[in-house]
Amino acid sequence: MLDQIQSPADLRQLSKEQLKPLADELREYLIHSVSQTGGHLSSNLGTVELSIALHYVFNTPEDRLVWDVGHQTYPHKILTGRRDTMHTLRQLGGISGFPMRSESIYDAFGTAHSSTSISAALGMAVAAKEKGEHRNCVAIIGDGAMTAGMAFEALNNAGVADCNILVILNDNDMSISPPVGALNRYLAQLMSGRFYASAKEAGKQILKGAPPLFELAKRFEEQAKGFVVPATLFEKFGFNYIGPIDGHDLDSLIPTLENIKGLKGPQFLHVVTKKGQGYKLAESDPVMYHGPGKFDPVVGIKPPTSAPKKTFSQVFGTWLCDMAAQDQRLVGITPAMREGSGMVEFEQKFPKRYFDVGIAEQHALTFAAGLACEGMKPVVAIYSTFLQRAYDQLIHDAALQKLPLVLALDRAGIVGADGATHAGIYDIAFLRCVANVSVACPADEAECYALLSTAFAQDHCVAVRYPRGAGAGTQTGNVQDTLPYARGEVRRKSQRSKGESASIAILAFGTLLYPALEAGEKLDVTVANMRWAKPLDTDLLFELTKEHTALVTVEEGVLMGGAGSAVLEALQDAGITIPVLRLGIPDEFTVHGDPVKILSQLGLDAQGIEASIRSRFLV
Numbered sequence: 001m002l003d004q005i006q007s008p009a010d011l012r013q014l015s016k017e018q019l020k021p022l023a024d025e026l027r028e029y030l031i032h033s034v035s036q037t038g039g040h041l042s043s044n045l046g047t048v049e050l051s052i053a054l055h056y057v058f059n060t061p062e063d064r065l066v067w068d069v070g071h072q073t074y075p076h077k078i079l080t081g082r083r084d085t086m087h088t089l090r091q092l093g094g095i096s097g098f099p100m101r102s103e104s105i106y107d108a109f110g111t112a113h114s115s116t117s118i119s120a121a122l123g124m125a126v127a128a129k130e131k132g133e134h135r136n137c138v139a140i141i142g143d144g145a146m147t148a149g150m151a152f153e154a155l156n157n158a159g160v161a162d163c164n165i166l167v168i169l170n171d172n173d174m175s176i177s178p179p180v181g182a183l184n185r186y187l188a189q190l191m192s193g194r195f196y197a198s199a200k201e202a203g204k205q206i207l208k209g210a211p212p213l214f215e216l217a218k219r220f221e222e223q224a225k226g227f228v229v230p231a232t233l234f235e236k237f238g239f240n241y242i243g244p245i246d247g248h249d250l251d252s253l254i255p256t257l258e259n260i261k262g263l264k265g266p267q268f269l270h271v272v273t274k275k276g277q278g279y280k281l282a283e284s285d286p287v288m289y290h291g292p293g294k295f296d297p298v299v300g301i302k303p304p305t306s307a308p309k310k311t312f313s314q315v316f317g318t319w320l321c322d323m324a325a326q327d328q329r330l331v332g333i334t335p336a337m338r339e340g341s342g343m344v345e346f347e348q349k350f351p352k353r354y355f356d357v358g359i360a361e362q363h364a365l366t367f368a369a370g371l372a373c374e375g376m377k378p379v380v381a382i383y384s385t386f387l388q389r390a391y392d393q394l395i396h397d398a399a400l401q402k403l404p405l406v407l408a409l410d411r412a413g414i415v416g417a418d419g420a421t422h423a424g425i426y427d428i429a430f431l432r433c434v435a436n437v438s439v440a441c442p443a444d445e446a447e448c449y450a451l452l453s454t455a456f457a458q459d460h461c462v463a464v465r466y467p468r469g470a471g472a473g474t475q476t477g478n479v480q481d482t483l484p485y486a487r488g489e490v491r492r493k494s495q496r497s498k499g500e501s502a503s504i505a506i507l508a509f510g511t512l513l514y515p516a517l518e519a520g521e522k523l524d525v526t527v528a529n530m531r532w533a534k535p536l537d538t539d540l541l542f543e544l545t546k547e548h549t550a551l552v553t554v555e556e557g558v559l560m561g562g563a564g565s566a567v568l569e570a571l572q573d574a575g576i577t578i579p580v581l582r583l584g585i586p587d588e589f590t591v592h593g594d595p596v597k598i599l600s601q602l603g604l605d606a607q608g609i610e611a612s613i614r615s616r617f618l619v
Contacts, residue, residue: 001014001018001021001022001025002022002025002026002029002078002083005022005078005079005083006081007079007080007081008055008056008060008061008079008080008106011052011055011056011079012055012056014056016250016251016254019052019053019056019250019254020250022052023048023049023052023250024278026048026052026075026078026079027045027048027277027278027279029078029083030044030045030048030074030075030078031045031279031297032297033074033078033086033087033089034074034089034292035292035294035295035296035297036087036294037086037087037088037089037090037091037294038090038291038292038293038294038417039074039089039090039097039291039292039417040071040072040074040097040290040291041276041279041282041289041290041291041292042275042276042282042286042287042289042290043071043072043172043275043290044071044072044073044074044075045275045276045277045278045279045282046072046170046172046247046273046274046275046276046277047072047073047075047076047140047170047247047273048075048248048277048278049247049248049249049250049253049273050140050168050170050247050253050271050273051073051075051076051079052075052079052250053250053253053254053257054076054138054140054257055076055079055080056254057254057257057258057261058136058138058257058261059135059136060080060106061105061106061108062135063135063136063137063138064108064109064121064124064135064136064137064138065106065108065138065140066108066109066111066117066120066121066124066137066138066139066140067099067111067117067140068111068114068115068116068117068118068139068140068141068142068145069111069112069113069114069145070097070098070099070110070111070112071097071098071112071291072140072142072170073098073099073107074086074089076099076106077095077104080104080106081104081106082095082103082104090417090418090419090592090593091417091592091593091594092591092592092593092594092597092598093591093593094592094593096419096592097417097418097419097592098110098111098112098418098419098421099111108120108124109121109124110421112418112419112421112422113385113386113389113421114144114145114148114359115141115145115146115147115148115149115150115151115359116150117139117140117141117145118139118141118151118154118155118158118165118167119150119153119154119157120139121137121138121139121165121167122137122139122154122157122158122161122163122165124137125137125161125163125164125165126161126163128163128164129162129163129164136164136166136261137164137165137166138165138166138167138168139165139166139167139168140168140170141167141168141169141170142168142169142170142171142172142273144336144358144359145359146169147336147357147358147359147360148358148359148360148361149360149362149363155167155234155237155239156237158237158238158239158266159237159238159239159266160238161266162265163265163266164263164264164265164266164267165266165267166260166266166267166268166269167239167266167267167268167269168269168271169243169268169269169270169271170247170271170273171244171270171271171272171273172272172273172274172275234268237266237268238266239266239267239268240263240265240266240267240268241268241270242256242260242267242268242269242270243256243268243269243270243271243272244270244271244272245269245270245271245272246271246272247271247272247273248273248274248277253271256269257269275290276289279297281300281301287339288301289301308470309445309470309471309473310445310470310473311342311468311469311470312410312445312448312466312467312468312469312470312471313340313341313342313410313468314342315342315445315448315449315466315476316341316342316381316408316410316448316452316466317341317342317343317344317345317346318342318345318449318476319448319449319452319453319476319479320332320342320343320346320379320381320408321345321346321349321350322478322479323379323452323453323456323479324346324349324350324353326479326480327377327456329375329376329377330353330376330377330378330379330456331353331354331355331371331376331377331378331379332346332347332350332353332354332355332379332381333355333356333357333364333367333368333378333379333380333381334355334356334357334364334380334381334382335356335357335358335359335360335361335363335364335382335386336356336357336358336359336360337381337382337383337386337410338356340383340410341381341382341383341408341410342381342410343381355367361382361386361387361389361390361393362389362390362392362393364380364382364390365380365390365393365394365397365398365405366393366397366398368380368398368403368405369393369397369398369401369403369405372398372403372404372405373401373403377404377406377456378405378406379405379406379408379456380405380406380407380408381408381410382407382408382409382410383409383410383411383422383424384409384410384411384412384413384424384425384426384427384465385411385415385421385422385423385424385426387407387409387427387463388426388430391430394407394431394434394437394461395434398461399434399435399436399437399460399461400435400436402436402459402460402461403460403461404458404459404460404461405461405462406452406455406456406461406462406464407461407462407463407464408452408464408466409424409427409463409464409465409466410424410466410468411424411467411468412424412427412465412466412467412510412556412557413425413465413467413468413510413511413556413557414467414556414585414590414595414598414599414602415467415468415595416468416592416593416594416595416598417592417593417594418592419590419591419592419593420589420590420591420592423589423590424465424467425556425557425558425585425590426557426558427439427463427465427557428441428465428509428533428534428555428557428558428561428562428563429557429558429560429561429562429565430561431463431533431534432533432534432561432562432563432566433561436460436461437460437461437462437463437534438455438458438460438461438462438463438485438486438532438534438535439462439463439465439532439533439534440454440455440462440463440464440465440531440532440533441465441509441510441530441531441532441533441555441563442464442465442466442510442511442531443471443472443508443510443511443513443514443529443531444471444472444473444474444511444513444514445470445471445472445473445474445475445476446474446475446476446477447474447483447531448464448466448471448476449476449477449479450476450477450481450482450483451464451482451483451531452464453479453480453481453482454482454483454484454485457482458485465510466510466511467510467511467556468595469595471511471514472511472514483531485532486532486535486536486537487531487532487537487540488528488529488530488531488532488537488540489528489529489531489540490526490527490528490529490540490544491513491517491527491528491529492517492520492521492525492526492527493526494520494524494525494526494548495524496524496525503525503547503548503549503550504523504525504526504548504549504550504551504552504613504617505525505526505527505528505544505547505548505550505551505552506519506520506525506526506527506528506551506552506553506554506609506613507528507530507541507544507551507552507553507554507563507567508527508528508529508530508554508555509530509531509533509553509554509555509556509557509563510555510556511556512554512555512556512604512609513527513529515554515604515605515606515609516554516606516609518606519606519607519609519610519613522606522610523610523613523614525552525613526544526547526548528540528544530563533555533562533563533566534566536566536567536570538570538574541567541570541571542574542576545571545576545578548578549578549579550578550579550580550581550617551567551578551579551580551581552580552581552582552583552609552612552613553567553580553581553582553583553584554583554584554604554609555583555584556584556585556599556604557584557585558584558585558586558587559582559584559585559586559587560587562582562584563584564580564582564583564584565582567580567582568580568582579616579617581612581613581616581617583603583604583608583609583612584604585602585604586602
């Protein structure tokens with residue numbers, strides 16, 4: 001049956017009785033597909049029926065569907081003509097793991113960070129009203145995204161915007177027992193029906209003439225709905241709240257959505273789903289199956305036979321536990337990324353000093369600032385790309401007050417399969433311009449561990465940026481061992497003298513030190529491990545200018561405003577003129593795919609660095 005679905009128009013030709021077997025087939029295909037490519041699984045298994053119901057009831061793409069976060073849209077992609085390209089998912093040149101406007105007309109809005117859907121859908125709804133166009137605008141939000149303040153800012157605006165918008169809360173953290181589910185199915189259909197809506201509006205008009213009766217009726221309605229549903233909160237925002245209903249029950253979903261489709265004003269539908277639905281292994285461990293690599297769907301994910309190198313996230317987790325044992329002031333904070341940031345062991349060992357604030361990056365920074373005001377030593381574990389969302393809090397609440405926060409910036413640089421939305425390529429540029437903020441760029445695991453200790457010892461905000469995955473595999477030391485603040489080192493000395501042609505020094509920032517060293521060997525040039533993007537080790541920099549005829553900066557970050565720019569600024573301020581070649585990420589968004597291949601395309605592997613130097617300086 002799935003072979004016949006090339007677009008939602010084909011889906012809408014099916015009878016309602018055909019939809020359940022289609023859901024079973026779609027779920028089976030989804031498991032097989034993700035097992036071959038890797039990607040998000042648990043969340044997508046939970047939205048199979050919801051995706052079918054939405055495209056069945058609404059006239060997409062004319063009606064707009066905005067999926068929050070976007071890692072739950074694989075069923076949506078399959079139903080909208082991308083089934084034959086799912087084998088390229090998240091691969092270089094293939095389709096994205098998130099909605100992309102440039103990829104399909106059915107992707108109404110590009111999403112990958114959380115809590116943006118209601119704002120975007122509201123904008124679309126208001127635009128439709130202003131242009132006199134009649135269309136439905138639906139935001140599907142869930143998977144923790146309701147914890148972010150932006151979602152509530154949008155709800156607050158939507159409740160008074162006087163336009164038609166439907167917000168669907170995909171709640172996958174609770175379950176409905178059969179009796180409650182059956183009752184709620186009836187109540188949801190009743191409350192979404194036109195008769196209920198008309199009676200409610202007529203009652204308001206009649207009772208407004210008798211304020212005491214109107215107030216009594218209003219209270220009775222709130223109490224009655226509050227008795228059978230979990231949230232009159234959304235009614236207070238100005239929404240008509242419906243649900244909760246079983247998000248895997250098409251017999252409940254479709255008639256409810258059909259009823260809501262005819263209602264005016266802001267509507268809020270509470271749908272309960274289960275992560276990993278229909279695949280027992282994912283149901284029992286949705287975290288493990290959240291974003292797996294390739295696996296055998298019959299046997300599931302198996303642990304590696306040989307011990308892999310420690311990832312940078314694991315190195316951070318080890319350091320966090322080690323330092324917490326030494327210093328009682330340390331507290332660890334994460335915005336809903338416990339597993340990804342390597343904080344599972346820390347939570348187990350120091351539960352009272354562990355704080356998961358949910359998907360609320362802005363709150364995370366200001367919460368940390370408040371802790372620092374009272375003498376605590378906060379360590380905020382946050383992905384580089386997510387720190388962008390808390391930039392004002394970083395400047396206004398942390399840096400301006402010179403508070404000693406440690407920002408453990410995971411996923412710095414190219415992240416690979418998640419693509420441009422998750423690439424941590426801007427942090428050097430946007431942190432470097434803020435006073436009272438330092439930026440450390442460890443080259444490997446040992447330096448990462450040591451520079452975290454160095455950062456912890458400072459009296460101001462210090463960010464330590466490190467990439468996803470493992471590095472060179474160097475062994476970490478002791479938590480007391482620090483590296484000199486704002487000091488780099490020469491890792492390879494050229495045998496050429498300054499009088500010879502092409503006496504060059506490569507200034508490497510971060511893990512690109514290792515391909516720089518490889519290129520340095522081929523070219524016989526000096527290679528410096530700069531370690532700090534801010535403050536720069538200007539003593540080392542100026543010494544290198546005395547001994548060499550040209551400099552090359554290498555960084556896994558944007559060139560505009562990055563570490564190479566910092567080098568140029570320092571040379572300009574010192575009145576030093578010397579040719580400088582900057583290698584990094586150009587002024588364009590990165591693509592998704594294998595990070596090794598992407599770095600090669602950008603000329604940031606050993607061969608690319610060597611070729612750029614030869615081309616520029618004719619070595």
